[in-house]
Amino acid sequence: MSTAEAKKELAKEFSGVKYILTSGMRSKLLLAIYDGPKNLDELRNELKKPSATILHGLKELETINLIRKVQKYYELTSNGFLLTTNMVKLIENWYAINKNKLFWNSHDLDGIPDDVLKDVYLLKDAEYVASTTSDLSNAFNTYIKLISKAKKLKIIFPIYSENHFKHLIKLLNGKKLKKLELIVSEEILNSIEENEMLKKELVNNKKVKIECVERKLKVFLTYSEDFMALTLFFKDGHYDDSQILIAKDKNAIKWAKILDNTYKK
């Protein structure tokens, strides 16, 4: 295949997406109408553009059957509704990542399957907490405080950390925590079982259920009914305990469940 052919092929493949996403006018119109049918006056006020520009954009969208005019109001067609809902998702996905740029950009995301990354918009209300030079264990302490109130915890546990185990055992011996579900790799499970104390307090504890998976784990995910927390590894393979992503809203917990489910299979 020649360069020209390759380029042409590519242009064809992406033409649909390009048409929508690269015109500010077309995408803005779709988003404005997504909120509800609007007439020309309302669109002009909202987008602050002259009628001619807006009418031109509307005409283009009408031609490709994304909007239609009913009496004086423009509304989305079913195709337009499907497409705009997914455009909103795309924007929310980018927003969610962008909001916690430092967290996402410094870690290895290979432990999060593509299918789960596509729903990262569910984390748009998440915040990240980082340790600072004056408080090296800020992230860890925030985590411990967070789990201390949970009745039920599910954790994908990719590391062997006695510090974490110590706190979990303390919670298990307390009154609040009724159930702890761990997903670990074989390697980690073996290490836990070699330690008599951990074997007794975790493996043989009725409140604890441990599931062992074959693959190497690259995410540290904790969630309960009220929160989710995520820590990751650096690209070089080292675990990063200095940055933690935390959220307490329903969507984020839903995301955690989706991620958890992919590890169970």
Added chain:
Amino acid sequence: MDTSNNIDNDIKFLAKSEIRLKILNELDKHPDNVRGLVKKTNIAYSSVSSNIGKLENHNYITKVENKYYINPMTQVYYKTLMDFKNSVELVNDYDSFWNKHNLNQLSITSIKRITDLKNSELIETTPIDIYKTHNTIKNQIMNSKNIKAIFPYLHPEYPNLIEGILKNNGTVELIVPKSIFKELLFRVNDNVRRKALRYKKLKVYSFKNDLNLYLTICDENMSLGLFKNDGSFDQNRVLVSNDEQSHEWAEELFNHIKKQVKE
């Protein structure tokens, strides 16, 4: 909002150039140098190299020693953009299925996950096989141990099909509009019905309002049917899929409607 403007610009920057997207596609798989990328993409050296420069300047990729690496965030940008592309394609590929049809009862989550239906097949009736859609679903039901379904209307064959599953000791979970609820139940053999209800093998939920959605979830397949904007059911088209993703998609939608029954 400032961030949304930035995002707009970021999206535009990547979406504008197929070459940049192609480069990211390759770098997402393996880090590489310009020469390697030229070989993989068939795009001229000068274009690859100038676009690599732009991507590096905008912090989408990083050069380490001789190779370019995609940044983690860019991976998410790229994958979500491709997901959007797939959704556009899915809408276009099954245009006759979606166009001029009522989507009001689809959940927003199901629409956001519409690419889960990417391996679907659109079954359409033909002049010589006008029952193709019905027969396709009928076969699925007859070969299924269990079924979950949203039936917006009562087809005369449904009671028999339901009876068949129950006699085979399978489970049936249905959501139907109030208007057909009694009729449907009464047409299933008395003994079979009572026994199944008692052992919770049969659950039927009555939906207060009209249902604008047709959905079946069998062991192997899911099928989706829609109503036209004029209010009539489109008997001529049904979207059928048999992979795991579509199955989960259908379950989500089924539960979404089921929640409304209970409210």
